[in-house]
Amino acid sequence: MSNKIQNPEKNFPVTWEELHRNAKALAWRLADHAKWKGIIAITRGGLVPAAIIARELDIRVVETISVKSYDHQTQGEIRVLKAASAVEDGGKDWLLIDDLVDTGKTAAHVRKLLPHAHFATIYAKPAGRTLVDTFITEVSQDTWIFFPWDLLPVSYLQIER
Numbered sequence: 410m411s412n413k414i415q416n417p418e419k420n421f422p423v424t425w426e427e428l429h430r431n432a433k434a435l436a437w438r439l440a441d442h443a444k445w446k447g448i449i450a451i452t453r454g455g456l457v458p459a460a461i462i463a464r465e466l467d468i469r470v471v472e473t474i475s476v477k478s479y480d481h482q483t484q485g486e487i488r489v490l491k492a493a494s495a496v497e498d499g500g501k502d503w504l505l506i507d508d509l510v511d512t513g514k515t516a517a518h519v520r521k522l523l524p525h526a527h528f529a530t531i532y533a534k535p536a537g538r539t540l541v542d543t544f545i546t547e548v549s550q551d552t553w554i555f556f557p558w559d560l561l562p563v564s565y566l567q568i569e570r
């Protein structure tokens with residue numbers, strides 16, 4: 410069953426620089442918490458934010474949980490392709506990192522698997538906002554966020570080959 414996002418009205422492209430600044434801001438918010446056992450990145454979108462946060466908080470243990478929900482802008486069934494195998498106690502004292510929460514389906518699914526982990530994202534849309542413990546920037550539900558890893562860097566276009 411697929412749930413087509415109704416052509417989001419607003420495009421919100423994010424540059425590497427903005428992403429980096431926001432990921433650092435998220436790390437600083439998380440720095441006050443007790444000592445984290447490690448980070449669980451929700452792949453693939455959580456990988457880059459998790460890398461930045463791991464460096465900023467000096468966390469060296471980084472696990473992954475692999476979850477697929479979207480094909481381009483169309484949401485399908487949630488599929489966990491790989492579990493976070495080394496994580497115990499339902500994720501207690503672990504940081505779960507994703508790039509964003511949209512409908513909240515991914516977050517709800519992962520929360521069931523790791524109910525005690527602290528869930529943090531850079532961006533949040535209203536439908537999923539209550540499912541994350543910490544986020545930096547809220548955007549409206551009718552916005553589609555374009556991450557820099559899915560965009561062609563402008564500078565590449567300026568290089569003559």
Ligand SMILES: O=P(O)(O)OC[C@H]1O[C@H](OP(=O)(O)OP(=O)(O)O)[C@H](O)[C@@H]1O
Nearest residue numbers: 452453454477478479511512513514515
């Ligand atoms: O709140 P939701 O509506 O569930 O959407 C949020 C999820 O969708 C995207 O992942 P996606 O499934 O596209 O895979 P990706 O991380 O590999 O891009 C994004 O990275 C979140 O994990």
Ligand code: HPA
Nearest residue numbers: 479511552553554555556
């Ligand atoms: O707004 C979005 N941008 C990129 N990926 C996404 N996955 C769900 N919503 C989004």
Ligand SMILES: [Mg+2]
Nearest residue numbers: 451452453454
């Ligand atoms: Mg994802």
